Amino acid sequence: MEPAKRTVVFRHPRTLMGSCRQCSSIGNHLPRSNHVHLRKTLLLLPQYWRSSWDLYMYKWRWKNSRHQVTTETMIMVNFLEASGAPAHPIFSGSNVLRAESIGRGTKGKVTCVNKEALEWCISSGHIPVLSSIGETSSSQLVSIDAVHATAEVAKAVQAMKVLFLNTTGGLRDRGGRIIEEVHIPADLDALMKQSCSSQDHKTKELVCGLVADLPPLSSVVITSAKTILTELFTHHGSGTMFKKTERILKYSSLKDVDIDRLKKLVTRSFGRVLKENYFKELEGRLHTVYLSEGYSAVAVITQEAGLNVPYLDKFSISLQRQGEGTSDMLWNCVRRDFPSLFWRSRISNKVNAWYFKRSEGSWSNSKWTVFWYGISNQQLSYTLVEWAVKKPKSFHEPDEYEEWPAITESL
Numbered sequence: 001m002e003p004a005k006r007t008v009v010f011r012h013p014r015t016l017m018g019s020c021r022q023c024s025s026i027g028n029h030l031p032r033s034n035h036v037h038l039r040k041t042l043l044l045l046p047q048y049w050r051s052s053w054d055l056y057m058y059k060w061r062w063k064n065s066r067h068q069v070t071t072e073t074m075i076m077v078n079f080l081e082a083s084g085a086p087a088h089p090i091f092s093g094s095n096v097l098r099a100e101s102i103g104r105g106t107k108g109k110v111t112c113v114n115k116e117a118l119e120w121c122i123s124s125g126h127i128p129v130l131s132s133i134g135e136t137s138s139s140q141l142v143s144i145d146a147v148h149a150t151a152e153v154a155k156a157v158q159a160m161k162v163l164f165l166n167t168t169g170g171l172r173d174r175g176g177r178i179i180e181e182v183h184i185p186a187d188l189d190a191l192m193k194q195s196c197s198s199q200d201h202k203t204k205e206l207v208c209g210l211v212a213d214l215p216p217l218s219s220v221v222i223t224s225a226k227t228i229l230t231e232l233f234t235h236h237g238s239g240t241m242f243k244k245t246e247r248i249l250k251y252s253s254l255k256d257v258d259i260d261r262l263k264k265l266v267t268r269s270f271g272r273v274l275k276e277n278y279f280k281e282l283e284g285r286l287h288t289v290y291l292s293e294g295y296s297a298v299a300v301i302t303q304e305a306g307l308n309v310p311y312l313d314k315f316s317i318s319l320q321r322q323g324e325g326t327s328d329m330l331w332n333c334v335r336r337d338f339p340s341l342f343w344r345s346r347i348s349n350k351v352n353a354w355y356f357k358r359s360e361g362s363w364s365n366s367k368w369t370v371f372w373y374g375i376s377n378q379q380l381s382y383t384l385v386e387w388a389v390k391k392p393k394s395f396h397e398p399d400e401y402e403e404w405p406a407i408t409e410s411l
Helices: 019-036 054-056 057-080 116-123 146-158 190-194 198-213 225-233 261-269 278-282 326-337 350-357 378-390 404-410
Strands: 005-012 040-042 088-090 098-099 107-113 126-130 133-135 141-144 161-165 183-184 220-223 242-243 246-250 288-293 297-302 311-318 339-345 361-364 367-372
Touching: 019 297, 057 126, 098 141, 107 133, 116 126, 126 242, 126 278, 141 146, 141 190, 146 161, 146 225, 161 198, 161 225, 183 190, 183 198, 190 198, 198 220, 198 311, 246 326, 246 361, 261 278, 261 297, 288 326, 297 326, 311 326, 326 350, 339 350, 339 378, 350 367, 361 378, 367 378
Parallel strands: 005 040, 005 161, 040 126, 088 126, 098 133, 107 141, 161 220, 183 242, 311 339
Antiparallel strands: 098 107, 133 141, 220 242, 246 288, 288 297, 297 311, 339 367, 361 367
16 A cells, blocks of 8 residues: 555544434545545444443443444445445454453453455455454454544554544634644644543544654544545645644754755755855844754744844745645744744745735735735835845856756755
C-alpha cells in the first residue's frame, strides 16, 4: 500500500448504525474517493458493559455484543456495496487485531496488527470493514476500544488521513465552538489544559500520540459523517484537524541560524538564486527571523533606516509544506508580534491572492505589488510604497546566471 493512498475511517455504531441517513451519506461519499484511489478501513465499535451489574453478566452481554457487531458490519458492507463501493467484511476471529486481555472479562488492547487481510482487501479493490474485536494468543476474542483500535491500524498501515466520526463534528472549546486545527506539538499544551470530560481528554491524548507516529504529511480529523467528503479531499473541512507541524522558533540575529540550510529553503521556494551578499547585508537591518525547526518555513523581518514600520523581507515555505497550513501558522506568529508591516511581491507571484487576503492595503505597478496592514496614515503608505519599489533586488535574475538550472538543482 502506498502511503498516499491510505485512509482509516471510524464510526461509533450507536450514532452511525442508528441513522440510515448518515450511513447512506458515508456510503455515497466513499465510492467517489475510489476514483482517486483512496482506500478506507472502517472500524465499528461493539457495545460492552459500563456498570458492575454489566460486568457480572458479561458472558451474556458479550455473546450478544458479538452478534450485534457482526450484524452492524454486514449492514455497513451492504450500504457500501449498494452505493457502488466494493467492500469486504473482516469478522472477528480473522486475527487482524492481535491483542491481550485486560483484567477479567473480555476487554483487551491491541498488541499487533496483522496487515495481510487488509492488504488483500485493498489490493483486490475492496474497502475492508473491520470490527474492533481482537484475538489473543490463546484464541480468546476480546473487545477493543474502537478509538484505540483505529489508532493501531492507522499506525500499522501508516495512514495519510485518519477520520474519527462523532455526532458533535469535532472537538469544541469552552465557548462551544469547533476547534478547527491543532498543530502538534505547538498547540499540545494549550489543548490539554482545556477543561473537558475524561473521555475527551483520553481521546485528545490518543490522537496526539497517533499524529506523532504517522508520516510527516499525515493528518487526523475528528468530524461528523455528513462532512466526510470534504475532509477526504481538502485541507480545510469542518471538523478538528490534528497535524504534525514544526515548531516556529524566533531569532533576533543570524548567529544561531544555519545559513546554508536557510539559503536552500529560500532559493528552492522562490526558484531563484540569492545574491552572494544577501545575508551579510541583512545582519545590519535584521529585526526578527521566524524559522521552523526543520527549516521548512521562514519569515524575515527587517527594520529599515528612516522607516518606523517593519518590512517583511522574506516569507518562504518549502514546496513540501505548501498547502498544509504552515504558511498560516507562520503568518500568525508574525501578525501576533507586529501590529503593522509592509512588504512587496512580484506582480506575477501566484501567492499574491493569499497576500491580498491578509493585507489591509496594496499598490501595484507593472513589476511589483506592495502590501501593508496596520497603517492608517495615507502619506505614510505613499512613503513605504516609494521605498519598496526602489529597494534593490535580493535575487539574481535567471539570465544573470549562466548555469542557473544546475545551481538550483544543486541547492
